[in-house]
Amino acid sequence: MNIDVLGPLAVRENGISITPTAPKPRQVLALLALHADQVVPVSALIEELWAGEPPRSARTTLQTYVLQLRALIATALERGAGAGDGEGEQVVRTAKDILVTLPGGYLLNSGGGTLDVREFDRLAGTGYRAMDAGDFPGAARLLREALALWSGPAFADVQGGVQLDMETRRLEETRLCALDQRIEADLRLGRHRELLAELTVLVTRYRTHENLHGQFMLALHRSGRRGEALDVYQRLRGTLVRELGLEPSVALRRLQRSILMAGPESLAEANVEPGGERLVRV
Numbered sequence: 001m002n003i004d005v006l007g008p009l010a011v012r013e014n015g016i017s018i019t020p021t022a023p024k025p026r027q028v029l030a031l032l033a034l035h036a037d038q039v040v041p042v043s044a045l046i047e048e049l050w051a052g053e054p055p056r057s058a059r060t061t062l063q064t065y066v067l068q069l070r071a072l073i074a075t076a077l078e079r080g081a082g083a084g085d086g087e088g089e090q091v092v093r094t095a096k097d098i099l100v101t102l103p104g105g106y107l108l109n110s111g112g113g114t115l116d117v118r119e120f121d122r123l124a125g126t127g128y129r130a131m132d133a134g135d136f137p138g139a140a141r142l143l144r145e146a147l148a149l150w151s152g153p154a155f156a157d158v159q160g161g162v163q164l165d166m167e168t169r170r171l172e173e174t175r176l177c178a179l180d181q182r183i184e185a186d187l188r189l190g191r192h193r194e195l196l197a198e199l200t201v202l203v204t205r206y207r208t209h210e211n212l213h214g215q216f217m218l219a220l221h222r223s224g225r226r227g228e229a230l231d232v233y234q235r236l237r238g239t240l241v242r243e244l245g246l247e248p249s250v251a252l253r254r255l256q257r258s259i260l261m262a263g264p265e266s267l268a269e270a271n272v273e274p275g276g277e278r279l280v281r282v
Contacts, residue, residue: 001110002113003110003116004116005115005171006149006154008152008156008157009156009157013077013080013098014077016076018072018073020068020072022068024049024065025068026158026159027048027160027164029069030155031044031045031048031163031164032106032107033108034117034167036108036115037109038107039104039105039107040105040108042059042062042105045062045106046058048160050161066099066106069099070095070099071095074095093111097109116149119149120174123142123145123149124143124174124178126142127139127140127141127181127182131181131184136185136189137189139185140185143181143182146178147175147179154167154171176206176209183195183199187215187219192219192223195219196220196223199212200216202216207236207239207243208236208240213233213236216229216232217232217255217256218255220232221259230256230260233248233255236252
């Protein structure tokens with residue numbers, strides 16, 4: 001089974017889609033797919049579908065959606081039957097083997113197939129370890145591969161409920177963390193000019209994200225555009241004060257002052273005071 005959730009939902013068995021078009025069965029499959037090979041409690045599925053106000057028939061209706069998904073799986077299994085190379089004895093799986101009923105919940109058995117979010121976590125984790133080890137070329141490559149698995153917002157074509165909305169926010173945060181570290185690795189490698197176009201888009205999309213703005217300031221400053229770097233700080237400060245009633249962090253204020261005075265090398269080369277403040281080393 002091949003599962004993609006980092007963009008439009010796509011679940012395939014034997015290369016054949018088993019993704020339903022009806023919104024609620026699609027929600028059920030999305031939650032099961034995200035937690036493939038793990039039991040998803042019935043209570044979580046009911047909360048996802050009816051947001052704390054389930055009808056009396058909730059469990060029966062959920063069972064109906066599961067049967068609909070199994071029918072799609074059965075069709076995919078039938079169409080894919082005999083598609084192997086004919087060598088050795090093939091293990092025959094049924095729809096109930098793939099969408100399994102267990103005490104308290106359901107499990108989508110991937111059969112050792114691919115799951116894009118699992119691959120993203122693996123690549124990103126390896127990239128973070130490369131950053132920690134000072135292997136910036138390796139970190140940039142691994143994190144770029146991880147981010148390439150995203151084809152849009154997670155569950156882009158699924159009408160999410162409580163559970164999926166929460167998972168979508170969590171996944172977006174993991175993507176932003178990987179993006180932040182990949183940009184930091186590129187800055188360490190002197191790719192500041194290559195980053196300018198990307199960071200221009202990112203600071204427009206994430207108008208209060210301080211680290212992205214700090215990275216943009218660094219890239220501009222290193223490209224000989226000191227005035228524009230300071231303008232980025234002033235725009236961010238205006239947005240933070242106007243929308244959140246907050247001043248920029250101590251670290252970002254010190255970065256601004258360091259640009260006024262000298263050329264900082266990287267946000268990641270900041271010292272950390274006992275109180276946790278980050279200081280830009282100039």
